[in-house]
Amino acid sequence: MKKILISLSILVVLIFILVYFLRSPKWEGITKDGNIKATLFETQEGSKKVYNGELSWVGKKSKENEAAVISTVFLENGKREATSILKTKIEGTPFVIATSKPKNDDKIEVLVNYTYKNHSYNEKIHLNKK
Secondary structure (H helix, E strand, O other): HHHHHHHHHHHHHHHHHHHHOOOOOOOOEOOOOOOOOOOOOOOEEEEEEEEEEEEEEOEEEEEEEEEEEEEEEEEEEEEEEEEEEEOOOOOOOEEEEEEEEOOOOOOOEEEEEEEOOOEEEEEEEEEEOO
């Protein structure tokens, strides 16, 4: 019985390790003021795996309706890859759709122009692989 429990424990640990290493990486970053988070993640589009990027509000939840994205610029290694002019709420706002998977040493950034409490902000979010 003890051997079975040890074997099952080892199997469970190996499965968790395998899942951890096989999961798709994502890139994340947050504005200096701590209000907006940018996430670049893998998704399935038909038979092809692509990366999409979204913004989310992480500031005070009671204040998220007072914020709006005006525009975004997605940069990869300093090169503009996508630009959006949105004028919309922040939660779930895309900054790039169907881009290729970044390399581990790529410099991924999002420039976000947004308004909050009647003030305009221009922030650069550096995304790091998680």
